[in-house]
Amino acid sequence: MGNQQSFHYEPVEGEELSTAVVTAVAEAHDEDVIEQKWLISEDINTDALDGLFQDHQLKMTLQFEADTTTVTIIADEMGYPVIKVESHR
Structure with missing residues (x-):
C-alpha cells in the first residue's frame, strides 16, 4: 500500500x-482540479452534499x-465544514 497522507481544507465563504x-x-493528490479524472457526481449526490452543514x-x-x-x-466550533482528506495513493 502507498503512503497515506492527510490534508485539511476549509471552504471559502x-x-x-x-x-x-x-x-x-x-x-491532496497534487492534481489540477480541472484535469483530475475523478468526477464527484459518479460517487456523491452533489445537491444533497451541498445542502448539508447549511x-x-x-x-x-x-x-x-x-x-x-x-x-x-x-463541523467546526462555529458549525462551518472543515474537510479532511486522507489519500491512500
Missing part, C-alpha cells in the same frame, strides 16, 4: 461544499470513500 470536496481531493447550529460529521481517499467533513 460562498463555496459550495461539493466544489470544496473536489478541490480538497485534487489538492444550518451552522448543527454539529455533525460525514465520512465517505472517493478516488482512493477517505473524505471526512466535520
